[in-house]
Each structure stands twice: as C-alpha cells, then as structure tokens.
Amino acid sequence: MQIIPLFEPGVSxxxxxxxxxxxxxxxxxxxxxxxxxxxLKDVIPDESEYNRVTARLLQQYRxxxxxxxxxxxxxxxxxxxxxxxxxxxxxxxxxxVLRLEKGIPLTTEHAAAAGAxxxxxxxxxxxxxxxx
Amino acid sequence: EIxxxxxxxxxxxxxxxxxxxxxxxxxxxxxxxxxARLLNRDAVNLDVFVKKTRQLGREQFFTRMHIQNIxxxxxx
Amino acid sequence: xxxxxxxxxxxxxxxxxxxxxQLEVQIxxxxxxxxKLEMDMGKYEGLDEFLNDYIGTRTQxxxxxxxxxxxxxxxxxxx
Numbered sequence: 001m002q003i004i005p006l007f008e009p010g011v012s013x014x015x016x017x018x019x020x021x022x023x024x025x026x027x028x029x030x031x032x033x034x035x036x037x038x039x040l041k042d043v044i045p046d047e048s049e050y051n052r053v054t055a056r057l058l059q060q061y062r063x064x065x066x067x068x069x070x071x072x073x074x075x076x077x078x079x080x081x082x083x084x085x086x087x088x089x090x091x092x093x094x095x096x097v098l099r100l101e102k103g104i105p106l107t108t109e110h111a112a113a114a115g116a117x118x119x120x121x122x123x124x125x126x127x128x129x130x131x132x
Numbered sequence: 133e134i135x136x137x138x139x140x141x142x143x144x145x146x147x148x149x150x151x152x153x154x155x156x157x158x159x160x161x162x163x164x165x166x167x168a169r170l171l172n173r174d175a176v177n178l179d180v181f182v183k184k185t186r187q188l189g190r191e192q193f194f195t196r197m198h199i200q201n202i203x204x205x206x207x208x
Numbered sequence: 209x210x211x212x213x214x215x216x217x218x219x220x221x222x223x224x225x226x227x228x229x230q231l232e233v234q235i236x237x238x239x240x241x242x243x244k245l246e247m248d249m250g251k252y253e254g255l256d257e258f259l260n261d262y263i264g265t266r267t268q269x270x271x272x273x274x275x276x277x278x279x280x281x282x283x284x285x286x287x
Binding site: 028030 | 167171
C-alpha cells in the first residue's frame, strides 16, 4: 500500500472547507480548556485577562456554530454535538467542553451564581455582560 | 552502525505513515504542555500562549483526521 | 549441526537484545534532549523555531518508543 495523502484526490473543496472549520472547533476546545486550567492553577493571576481571552474564544465558537448551523456537510462531520465531536477526535478536555456548553467564562458563571442567591436581576445582567 | 529503530520499519509505507502520524500527535500534545510551562515561567505571554495553542490544536486535528484516513484505508 | 543451530540462536538473541538496548538508549537521549531544549528555549531567536525543534524531537522520541513497544510485543525482530 502506498502513501496516503491527508486529502484524497477526489475530495472536494467544500469538504476541505469543512475540515478547516472542524480544525478551528478542535483548537478552540483545546485552547479554552488549557486557558481555564491555567487560570485555576493561578498561572493567569489576572481575572480580567482570563475573561478577555475566554470570552473571545467563546465568541469565535458561537460564530462558527451559527454560521454552520444549517450546513449539512458540517453537521454530518461534526456529529451533531460537541460531545460527539470530541468522541470522534479523541478530545479529552472536560473543562473546555463544559465551558463551551455553558457559553460564559468561569468567573462570570460564579458571579452569576453568587448574584442569583441575592437577587435574580444581577444574574440577568451578569449573563448579558458575558454575552456582549 | 545500524539504527535499531530502522529495523522495525514496516514494509508497508502506509503503516509507517501511521507510526509517524501517531508519534506526531503525541508530540503536539507534549508541545502544548510545554507552552503551558512556558506561560507558567513567564517565558511567553497569554496572547502568544493562546495563539500557539490554537495553531498546535489545528495541526493536531489534521493529524488525527489523517490517522483515521490511514486506518480506514489499511482496513480495506 | 545441533550445536551450530544453538550457537546461531544464541548469537541472534544476543544481537536482538543489544539492538533493543541501543534503542532504549536512543529513546532516553531524545527525552533528555527535549528537556534541554525546553530549558534553553531563551536561546532561540523566535518561538516558532523552538516549537518546531521541540515537535521534531518529541516526534522522534514517540516514534522510537512505538517501535520498541512493537518490537517487544512481537517478541523477536524479523529481519
């Protein structure tokens, strides 16, 4: 058997595009996971830095998902859910997966939880701030 | 002098490719861990850490996709 | 004849073990080399050059480890 190329000659430009998008999703999950682990280990001591970087990654993930929501090729390759995608590509990044599913940075999540015990209005504003 | 690892070289180029891709997959994970250690000792800043982790992640995705393609073809 | 066969088998076994040992040494060297690269990261002009060297060394390390594992699993090396 001969050398097997990354993309077989018959692979369409469309399929390559889907692979590029999946690579972005993959790298976002890994990166969000790493950033959160670094924050939890206090390697990133500045909370606003953690927030800035994580919010940006979450936003990029949301944009990719929104853009490809109706794309059949993408959805087939992605597997329909982040969990399924991670299973397919052997991603072990529980912090990253949870963060992307929740859609808000860890610090905002905790602020929201703390706010919820006092008043429901602060929870709403914290969530809105994260979405902005 | 002979290189002992060259003796374990598979006859099948696709199988060799599989060995190499799997090794690279591991190496990329190791390199992401190195980036984390570099961030820890302030040898890189957070933005560089993020940028390079993303880059390594992308490459790892393509490496894993390739591994799956090779395995699939080897099974045929 | 019997003696010759036995001697041949002992020689092969010795050869096999020696090569295996040599491979183990190479693996250890590659592991040490990557550790040294990490410590000397500051000597690099750019981060990308460092990362490329690091990936290369770790790939060789894992490749040789995979081969050693396969070798051990197969019992004997078929030449």
